[in-house]
Amino acid sequence: MKITRIKVGAGSCGIAAGATELLTFIRKEVKDIPIVEVGCVGHCYAEPLVEIETDGGPFFYERVQPKKEHLDRMLALKEEGRLVERKQRSGREMIKVLALAGRIDMTSIDEYIAHGGYTALKKALEMKPADIVAEVKASGLRGRGGGGFPTGTKWGFLAAKEAKEKVLICNADEGDPGAFMDRSLMESVPHQVLEGMLIGALATGATQLTIYCRAEYPLAIRNLKIAIDQIYERGLNKLGTRTVEFRLKEGAGAFVCGEETAMIHSLEGKRGTPRFRPPYPTDSGYKGYPTAINNVETFGNVPLILKEGAAAFASVGTQGSKGTKLFALAGDVKYPGLAEVPMGVTIGDIVYEVGGAERGSVKAVQIGGPSGGCIPADKFDAVVDYDSLKSLGAIMGSGGLIVIGQNRCMVETARYFLEFTARESCGKCTFCRIGTKRMLERLEKITHGKGNADDVAFLADLGPKVIKGSLCGLGQTAPNPVISTLRYFKHEYDAHTVHHKCPALQCNQLSDVAIHIDKCIKCGICVKTCAVKAISPEFVVDNAICTRCNSCIEVCPKKTISRVEKGTGHYGKSGGKS
């Protein structure tokens, strides 16, 4: 077999895992084979990932180090170091939107075109705008950013408007912590998103195309800029008789700007606060012009619909949710990364088969970020679609899926999300601004072991009120993590409030640290590591001094140090039980 190219995964996750050093090394060592930077194939756990492209098919190598032996075995196409394809994963996945992600040079328009890129746009150019809208409607595509609003319907609203300027915005402000689908798509195949926007412009008559991307995604911004320039060079932005231009705006770090009216304010150079709807943006949006906002992944789906036809697109999925969905899988799983699955697979399929988590090791998944909810493991046979997730108290959200292991505390998890939304609340609505703060205070009290039944009742009471009293999606969903954990993990709240115990031993104030001396080899690394000198030369942790920083637990080569129930650890003479 002849090696035709070496492809190195150089998306953000690849770079973080050392792809830059690897690229430098390979470029120095290999002179006669083209080396290209590609995006992410989704197997983030295996980064840095290299694909050896041959005339007999691809060979993937995982966790490649800048070492001669690693390079040699790849060039010899050896078995060792190869990425093992797991049937459990490939059996559940359905790669459509991400088909080109990580497989083509992320900055090459020619390679995108060679793989069928811009054929959808060409097709759209021969269609009437109303027919494009109808096609997208018939596909059943719903907004991938969280809301799940039918894309074709939204486009229909904008198309029906008569105005001097009409604005189509791509929401690339992927703010949910734990979500990175949009980043990956924009980095790996920027043209696919832009092609979707151009088709959107044709369908709706939009005159301005704006991308609002978070500033935290420098590589995505770079690749989008390169792609936009290439589009201009090729004249692909010429839509019949008119020419459209892209504007790329960087966000400035405010979660609420993912909400459409807040985003419009931000684009206008104002504080990113939401406003009342109606008027809806399709009636009066950016600078008063009719405006439609779609998410990155939504635009990424559009070329597929035009290419394969609405019927084929809609043949995948469930009754109310069509096509595939990208999930950013992270947390307590063996194979974190990006997964694309058809709507209608079960949560268990994603967690156990794709993610490789062991059955029994998982307590819950958190779906939908700070707006979503926690779904317990015994409900993992629920299918992934917009409506079934809603009935479980979570939301599809943008696609962040965090797996929570048995050793994590659900009260602490809820507290974490509330802390996030309380910080990110823009302050406009009282219930969101003050309500989230009050809820957070009670959650802190509980995780500190000072809570009681009243606090739990308070949370259950205030949560629904915050939902009712908030204007935008942030406040309307902020209590979800608390409400869903109260629904499924009430016993953990009770353990904290009635027994003042954290069953997962995660809450600092409710746990001690102890060395299990019988297995200790007395190497002394923990004593040296401890910043507050809480470990005596006899290897006893003084919990009155210990800050619960976990450093000793991390460094112990024999894993003999662990957290134990509060009060069972040793307390030195300097302090009582604090």
Next chain:
Amino acid sequence: MSHLSELLRKIDTDRSNLIKALQAVQTDEGYISNAAIEAIAHHFTIATVEVEGVVSFYAQFKRVKPGKYKISVCDGTACHIKGASLVTGWLSEDLGIKDGQTDKEGLFSLETVACLGCCSLAPVISVNGKVFGNLDRKGLLKILKDYRKGGAA
């Protein structure tokens, strides 16, 4: 001052470019100074309080001069459950500064950010935009040491 107006001259005076202008100034100077706020207000013909209002709204804008190496600790969900608060603690302890502060030498500044989007490598930090993943205490202290020696790790 003249440097600032030089920078701003390239930016259209339409209000919708306010955030872009602030970003340009911050990229150039590292933070938004009082002088910058005045210059920007003048550029867009709006009140300084309007500019101040936008600056304080967005987490990206800093009113304090950052260190040579800006450390961002990711506290996204995945990093959080993988121990982001421990990472912040280890950094605070070693650098002697808290979230949002810059050390006395002006070498390091520390901030917590929502999500760097590298969840599969949690916990992660970034130093001047370079991401380091799968951190433990030892690895983290080595990164600091390498930067102290004066250079990217």
